[in-house]
Amino acid sequence: ERYATLKRFLERNPHPIKPYQLALQLADLFDQYQVHRSDWLLDWAEGKDILKKREEGTASLDIPPDQRWQPDFWRALIEDLGEHWEMNSRSRLHTKFISRLHEIADQGEPIPPGLSRRIIIFGISSLPRQVLETLAALSRVCQVLYFVHNPCRYYWADIIEGKELLSESSRRFAKKEGFPSVLEDQDLHRFGNPLLASWGKQGRDYVKLLDEWDDLATSQKIFKNDINLFSEDLPDASSLLQQVQNGILELLPLPSEAEKTTPIGKDDDSITFHIAHSPQREIEILHDQLLRIFDQKEDSPSSIQPRDVIVMLPDIDRYAPHIEAVFGQQPDPSIENPPPAIPYSIADRKTRGHDPICKAMEALLDLPASRFAASEILDLLEVEALQRRFGLKVPDVSLLQRWIRDAGIRWGIDVEHRSEGEFHAPIDPTLSLNQNTWDFGFKRLFLGYAMGHGDAFEGITPYPEIGGMEGPILGALRDLLNSLQSLRDRLKAEAIPEAWVALFKELIDAFFQPQGSEEERSVALLRETLDQWYRQVAEAGLTTSLPLAIVKEAWISKLDEPRLTQRFLGGSVNFCTLMPMRSIPFKVVCLLGMNAADFPRLQPQ
Structure with missing residues (x-):
């Protein structure tokens, strides 16, 4: 029986909430398929139980026996939707949309009403392939400008293990002078920046994905000037933070002991690490350090204000009580000249908690x-x-x-x-x-x-x-x-x-x-979430008829969905969850809770 895997889940420790939990997981799974592997769903809809590879000319894979229920389930879902299938399948709509855009471009038809002549995208650290396919098709009928943050001016996919090298013709960024054509694992430390090698996997994969859609010859023809906008007038790397930043930008490996390095000043606090024995102690150390920073910079032109500080954590709900206990305490009237209260705000908390x-x-x-x-x-x-x-x-x-x-x-x-x-x-x-x-x-x-x-x-x-x-x-x-x-x-x-x-x-x-x-x-x-x-x-x-367990979870879980009313950038020290692009407007970035078991966060399977 193909659905044996699902049947075992439902029959093991049966509970009214389990069918609902299974439905949530299946909905999320097939939604991810629609975004990232819509080609699989199209094949499954046609009765082809295969896993097509991205690379052209490569053979498709057979679906593992314990996962063969997925194509059957998808076809059953299509049958249940009936005539609504065409208008409710993202993969089908995506295919039709792309085909229509190419048809408009090939036949020279006017731009459809409502479509802007220019589309500008910025501040996004990653996009799925399906969205890039859409932008590439849109670029045939309107101008698309996509601004991408890249920490390194050189091509750096080589320094990460497990990569598939792109051809030289498709690379927008040049290889750094002196780099070998093929970088062996034992030479990673000699030629690659260790931070890019260990933390840059998502950025590497995304830059590689962009290269697949980047028409380098056309862009160089249209844009006479260089559109790779890296600063050439870099300040002297006097602080440790500037040395780290320049090392990433210039793809510099760690210096050997024999090489001359810039000494770090005793008062250099551009990067500091603190070890604490508990979340409460972490917050107390942070509070003391922020008071010191605000006091040091108070009379200088580059003064640091609470709004210039962001504190990011993997689990904001775990630390929220400790934040309120330390930052929310009232000054002790028995102390002469007590330290000032630091204004703060906590974003991304779960409402139900x-x-x-x-x-x-x-x-x-x-x-x-x-x-x-x-x-x-x-x-x-x-x-x-x-x-x-x-x-x-x-x-x-x-x-x-x-x-x-x-x-x-x-x-x-x-x-x-x-x-x-x-x-x-x-x-x-x-x-x-x-x-x-x-x-x-x-x-x-x-x-x-x-x-x-x-x-x-x-x-x-x-x-x-x-x-x-x-x-x-x-x-x-x-x-x-x-x-x-x-x-x-x-x-x-x-x-x-x-x-x-x-x-x-x-x-x-x-x-x-x-x-x-x-x-x-x-x-x-x-009331709003209940009506929704x-x-x-x-x-x-x-x-x-539904049991309370399902209705309760379906309603109360909506309280934790992100909303635009959540406070952020409110003029105080901002506590928030670790998310891409969040640290850009801030002069001081603090990280808490960076324990090996807590970060990177593991998604339960």
């Missing part, structure tokens, strides 16, 4: 599997929008925390809840199953409110610390638990998408009363 309302929403959707631990309910009570909805104030939360602790509430709604599924009875057989549940605790709290100090009533000892004016606070806690229990019961059953959307909108209104721009923005984001998910479901014609 730090936004209080979104975190609370995710916790509410997890109620069917919740033990109703006291700590979980107290975490919900920390959300101010939820406090307002149930008539509570910030000081009331600490009071409720004391009541819950002293009343002995630990986990579980009642005996029935504790008896469900994976929840087990107490280890001590002398204890009642109702001991330390919310039902047990509320009986103590309300009995104490009604009678104050007194003897136990039907085996329940009253909790006497609740006064008459505090009754509404206790009632609000009871209302919250009733609402949570009712919501838990409603979330257990499967429902059609329309019913889920109605329930979630009701949930937002029932548990949150936003106040202020931040909270209103969070609630608006919840429902539109996609409606377009797909999905009307079957």
Whole structure:
């Protein structure tokens, strides 16, 4: 059976979310095929179960036996789309678009309406082959100017192992004088720059890809001047950073001990390394170093401001709490002339991980599997929008925390809840199953409110610390638990998408009363992503009942999708994820979390 691989995945540890996870992976896989190997998909659509190679004149490869389900799956998808296949397949649209552009150019037709006479692309570090094919076809009917960053003025693909050398005629960049025609592995250190050799694979591959589409003779004919714009008037490499930069630009190997090198000054801090034992210590060192830089440059013409600094990390969410703890601390009033606070902003954070309302929403959707631990309910009570909805104030939360602790509430709604599924009875057989549940605790709290100090009533000892004016606070806690229990019961059953959307909108209104721009923005984001998910479901014609696990993940995961509203370049020290081209406008670039296990980031397969 060709689908045995997928079947094994679904049958091993079955869970309602696994079909959805598999669908996500398959969608991403075939989307990548459409971008990078559309020729494979076109062959598969015609019934050719082969893997075509890029190089002309080379034989195609057979698909491995355990992957032969992929062509079948693609054809089944085409059959399911029916007449919509032609307009929804990127690979098919790409082929038609390219053919139409060549037809316009060959027949001398006018430029189609809406197509600009000139297209300019810049600030992009890499593009897939399919996009370059499109730009090459567009260049036949309009002018296309593509500005490419290249760290080295010479042809440098030779210095990386595993390359396929291009022919001399297709290279835009000349070989450096003195380079051998073929560079052996043992000579890499003698002729190649080690940073390009180890970190330049993506740039090497991209420059090589551009060379395949670059008509060097035509460009030299049109552009009389040299369009390889490398600076000829380089400053003296006085700092270590300038020496590194010039070494990459000029394709210089590491100097030998016998060669004369430029000495590094004792006060040269252009490149510095710090070793720290924890993320917290990394941030503390960074904070101290930035204060030193701002203080040193304060009166100089080349002063460094917070907006000139970028801090990039492989995992921004892991470091965000430490950043807020160090950079967000208030100056100590007991210290004379305390260091100034450094303004900062954190970009690229996952909304579901730090936004209080979104975190609370995710916790509410997890109620069917919740033990109703006291700590979980107290975490919900920390959300101010939820406090307002149930008539509570910030000081009331600490009071409720004391009541819950002293009343002995630990986990579980009642005996029935504790008896469900994976929840087990107490280890001590002398204890009642109702001991330390919310039902047990509320009986103590309300009995104490009604009678104050007194003897136990039907085996329940009253909790006497609740006064008459505090009754509404206790009632609000009871209302919250009733609402949570009712919501838990409603979330257990499967429902059609329309019913889920109605329930979630009701949930937002029932548990949150936003106040202020931040909270209103969070609630608006919840509603916006929910409507977006429902539109996609409606377009797909999905009307079957779905379990909560799938609906929750499909909705909440949309909160983390990139949006234009995320702050960046806001005039302060910018903390962000490591991404290409991000460091260009900054004078100071700092890297944190560059541990061997964390960078380069590994994509799970």
